[in-house]
Amino acid sequence: MSDTIIIRAEKSVERPISDQIVRLAYGRESEVVLTECLRATAEFNHELSIVADQGGKLLGYALYSAATVITNSGPQRALALAPIAVLPESQKQGIGERLVRHGLERCRTRGVELVFAIGQPQYFSRFGFRPADSLGLQCELPLRPGDLQAIDLSGRLLGSIQGQVLCPAPFTDAFQTY
Secondary structure, three states, rough: OOOOOOEEEOOOHHHHHHHHHHHHHOOHHHHHHHHHHOOOOOOHHHHHEEEEEEOOOOEEEEEEEEEEEEEEEEEEEEEEEEEEEEEHHHOOOOOOHHHHHHHHHHHHOOOOOEEEEEEEEHHHHHHEEEEEEHHHHEEEOOOHHHHHHHEEEOOOOOEEEEEEEEHHHHHHHHHOOO
């Protein structure tokens, strides 16, 4: 097996493997159900469902899904990063970081300006994410303060817009089970 890790779009035949990565990383089914439901939405973009591939073995998975910020001046398109998962035996080797950085670059090249991540502020801050609530962005999900993180890929929106972050329906359904 090659040592080189390639970050690329997930192939549809790899979904069961990606789901298993999510299952093992989180230790429960709720994130797997969330992933399956997000893939079933009309807004699903297979180019933003990415894997870390090392010589044909998948080590990690990340999904960027459509989201919207409702502002006084109208809706602002955004993406939400969740879940992000790395096989337990492959964690702490930079794979998650590569998934985030590559995914953000994919978002940037597609003209996406805002990306949100849920959870672990200490992890996401290294990529430039900041607590959304401190920026005037609220979410309908029952999250702890600071758990919704935002990054402005354009460098022009955060601090100049405020509003309600709307995640796809599967997020709302998933958070009702917590």
